[in-house]
Amino acid sequence: MEDPAVRPVRRTPAAARIAGDRATRAVAIIAVLVAVGWSHLAIARHQGLATNAFDLGYVTQTLWYTVHGQPFRFTTIEEVPFSPEGVLDPRRLRHPHSLLAFHVEPILLLVAVPFALWPDPRLLLVLQTVALAGGALGAAMLANWRTGSPAAAGVFGTAFLLSPSIAATALADFHAVALGAALLVLALPGRWSAAPGLRRGDARHLRARGRGYRRGGSRRLSVAGRPSRGRRPACPL
Numbered sequence: 001m002e003d004p005a006v007r008p009v010r011r012t013p014a015a016a017r018i019a020g021d022r023a024t025r026a027v028a029i030i031a032v033l034v035a036v037g038w039s040h041l042a043i044a045r046h047q048g049l050a051t052n053a054f055d056l057g058y059v060t061q062t063l064w065y066t067v068h069g070q071p072f073r074f075t076t077i078e079e080v081p082f083s084p085e086g087v088l089d090p091r092r093l094r095h096p097h098s099l100l101a102f103h104v105e106p107i108l109l110l111v112a113v114p115f116a117l118w119p120d121p122r123l124l125l126v127l128q129t130v131a132l133a134g135g136a137l138g139a140a141m142l143a144n145w146r147t148g149s150p151a152a153a154g155v156f157g158t159a160f161l162l163s164p165s166i167a168a169t170a171l172a173d174f175h176a177v178a179l180g181a182a183l184l185v186l187a188l189p190g191r192w193s194a195a196p197g198l199r200r201g202d203a204r205h206l207r208a209r210g211r212g213y214r215r216g217g218s219r220r221l222s223v224a225g226r227p228s229r230g231r232r233p234a235c236p237l
Contacts, residue, residue: 024153039129107176
């Protein structure tokens with residue numbers, strides 16, 4: 001007879017969800033502290049004249065022109081005797097005074113909104129550090145959703161913040177692509193949870209049905225892994 005004292009404790013779905021939320025909140029607190037630290041270091045680097053025209057300088061100028069009615073205009077490389085982009089010669093461009101001739105970064109239109117309130121390069125440094133630190137929330141939520149383990153959420157969220165490449169990006173002037181990378185990480189949990197066939201536990205079900213399909217030869221699968229008639233086998237992912 002099984003001893004109740006040594007019976008393993010199983011978490012209810014509600015308890016697991018609460019534990020996952022707590023882990024995510026803990027990662028959020030750590031992310032706020034890291035963002036404050038990165039912002040302080042990035043601003044100190046800027047005030048120490050260690051930032052550059054590429055990319056912080058020309059992005060700041062582009063935003064200033066955008067706010068004042070000339071979207072994506074910049075003159076950072078006007079009449080320079082060299083090619084700052086390596087093989088690209090600005091003298092051969094039809095519109096060398098448009099940032100779109102070098103980089104297509106429409107996200108700067110969104111950044112122009114707060115820039116209109118505080119037209120300062122330090123705003124870009126703070127926005128970048130906040131966006132990068134916020135990516136840890138996406139990593140934590142994705143880990144918790146895929147594994148069901150609050151510990152995994154804490155580990156992956158913290159590991160994201162401890163990544164040397166993330167910290168180096170936060171302290172390397174300003175790059176609009178860094179904002180896109182952080183937003184992508186934040187979007188993954190919602191995208192994966194909404195995708196059919198990617199719910200927790202479905203992967204095992206799909207693999208089992210796939211083995212049955214290969215053995216039977218005549219059974220067909222739908223996207224959700226259920227048998228269907230008159231359809232070609234569809235990729236579950």
